[in-house]
Amino acid sequence: MALQKLINDPLKVADELLEGLVEAYNGECKSVGRRSIVKSEIPDGKVALLVGGGSGHEPIYHGLVGRNLADGAACGDIFAAPPPNIVFEATEAVDKGKGVLYLYGNYAGDVLNFDIGAELADDEDIEVRTVLIWDDVCSAPPTEKEKRRGIAGLVPVVKLVGAASQTASSLDELEATAKKAVLQTRSVGVSMAPGSIPATGKPTFDLEEGKIGLGMGIHGEPGVAEIPMSTADELTPTMLDLVIKDFEDDEEVESLAEGDEIILFVNSLGATTMMELLIVLRKAKEYLTDKGIKIYDVMLGPLVTCQEMTGVSLSITRVDDELKGYWDMPCQSVCFSKMEGHYGG
Amino acid sequence: MGKDTLSINETRDMMIAVANKIIEAEPILTDADRALGDGDHGVGMERGMNAVKEALEHQEFASVGKVFMAVGMAMMSSMGGASGAVFGTLFRSGGKAVKDAESLDAAGMVAVFKEGTEGVMTRGGAKPGDKTMVDALLPAAEAGEKAAASSVYDALVAIADGAEAGREASKDMIATMGRAKTLGEKSLGKADAGAVSVAIIAATMRDYAA
Numbered sequence: 001m002a003l004q005k006l007i008n009d010p011l012k013v014a015d016e017l018l019e020g021l022v023e024a025y026n027g028e029c030k031s032v033g034r035r036s037i038v039k040s041e042i043p044d045g046k047v048a049l050l051v052g053g054g055s056g057h058e059p060i061y062h063g064l065v066g067r068n069l070a071d072g073a074a075c076g077d078i079f080a081a082p083p084p085n086i087v088f089e090a091t092e093a094v095d096k097g098k099g100v101l102y103l104y105g106n107y108a109g110d111v112l113n114f115d116i117g118a119e120l121a122d123d124e125d126i127e128v129r130t131v132l133i134w135d136d137v138c139s140a141p142p143t144e145k146e147k148r149r150g151i152a153g154l155v156p157v158v159k160l161v162g163a164a165s166q167t168a169s170s171l172d173e174l175e176a177t178a179k180k181a182v183l184q185t186r187s188v189g190v191s192m193a194p195g196s197i198p199a200t201g202k203p204t205f206d207l208e209e210g211k212i213g214l215g216m217g218i219h220g221e222p223g224v225a226e227i228p229m230s231t232a233d234e235l236t237p238t239m240l241d242l243v244i245k246d247f248e249d250d251e252e253v254e255s256l257a258e259g260d261e262i263i264l265f266v267n268s269l270g271a272t273t274m275m276e277l278l279i280v281l282r283k284a285k286e287y288l289t290d291k292g293i294k295i296y297d298v299m300l301g302p303l304v305t306c307q308e309m310t311g312v313s314l315s316i317t318r319v320d321d322e323l324k325g326y327w328d329m330p331c332q333s334v335c336f337s338k339m340e341g342h343y344g345g
Numbered sequence: 346m347g348k349d350t351l352s353i354n355e356t357r358d359m360m361i362a363v364a365n366k367i368i369e370a371e372p373i374l375t376d377a378d379r380a381l382g383d384g385d386h387g388v389g390m391e392r393g394m395n396a397v398k399e400a401l402e403h404q405e406f407a408s409v410g411k412v413f414m415a416v417g418m419a420m421m422s423s424m425g426g427a428s429g430a431v432f433g434t435l436f437r438s439g440g441k442a443v444k445d446a447e448s449l450d451a452a453g454m455v456a457v458f459k460e461g462t463e464g465v466m467t468r469g470g471a472k473p474g475d476k477t478m479v480d481a482l483l484p485a486a487e488a489g490e491k492a493a494a495s496s497v498y499d500a501l502v503a504i505a506d507g508a509e510a511g512r513e514a515s516k517d518m519i520a521t522m523g524r525a526k527t528l529g530e531k532s533l534g535k536a537d538a539g540a541v542s543v544a545i546i547a548a549t550m551r552d553y554a555a
Contacts, residue, residue: 034422076425076426077425077426080385080425080426081425081426081427081430082425083421083422083423083424083425083429083430084421084422084430084433085418085421085422108427108469108522109425109426109427109430112427112430112431112468112469113425113426113427113429113430115468116421116430116433116434116468
């Protein structure tokens, strides 16, 4: 049966969803240029934070523009990187004289287009730095981070860097915080069924029924193994072990150790329900607590999605005092909000 | 015999001819990409070339370089994704090589392909043999340089031959970049869609200059 999608012109999906998002912000954010969304008021002299990427993964990336979050987002077409002129238009709109940090997932198309956007910005004397998010531990070994994809870890990273950007005195300072947040954030995703391409209704990838794609990317990029469908309690430790092992194997970070504090993010790729996320969370908490790892706070929900893709991802961000301070700041956007402090604090 | 040089307006009309040819070839490009990639190259190139036509038709340009740079900017702005960035870079970098030239001669034409290819390689990080558009571009630029032609037509004959040979050779390469890399050896036997586009572009330019 063909999917019943509530859309209009299939080629205008990305434009129309952004129009809707701007309406949802009710004046807090505005549309800029060809296809960007930026905060209506950004203080002069603020170091700006720009995110972005292909549309269709809502609420990221454009849904993370907001208070103590990103200042703007450059939005591509469905599952496609934003062209450089869009990146540039967003850059120009968020720049308040202190430069702009680009923070986005490591995908070839995004890197190419944001880099050209940065060159266009340079022509106008706007300083730009780039920090790539590469949290998917299944996409390449720790020695080849430049080949890793950015997945759900993007949300805690943008939350932390968005908070840091409120007080950062320079682009250097914000860049350093962003690099630290990225280095301490690792994710693993699984898929049970694909999402669909809105314009065609075709599945984004093929996966045999009854199989789990362990480590698959959010567009169906290959993972590390196809395993038989299992229970939440069996799958959760398998996923966490991959993340824990990555902290061990990576020479750039310490292994996760007893007493370490983390933000745990249980994400749905779209169709997986809150019920399932809670069941996974229950096991993840038990498994990590048994290892002496402290859960500083928890994030839950479909925040990094691929339409009606079935699957979950688990992300761990290890937080020190600096990052805890940024985490505890409140934040608000149409799609992701958090009160001051943290549960259990 | 072919043309010795191309005026600014002829350069513009040549690129409009290229745009029309690529738009016409959309089904071929789509098929080529469906075999190896995600099947969006044809539609992307069609969208880019429609933008190129819009940017060039009835416009006057100050130099031949500005024509190529307008082609690059139109593709970059309209296509998105990786292919918009690399094809945009091809024409922007190539255009810069003849930025102030009021006519396009053999040396200028070769410089456009040479600088454009270097721009693409720097931007995209593809090396020869990775089964990308570079595998048509680099042989095209090298053939153009080697020919040391005296007319723009003769230069384009060599360039188009080089591109065609590169497109054909890409069939025997294993993809290591982009979505096709996951296919590994399954990518053997089929030409890269980007290389197919480059071959069509070069052949159309040659035919215009005839």
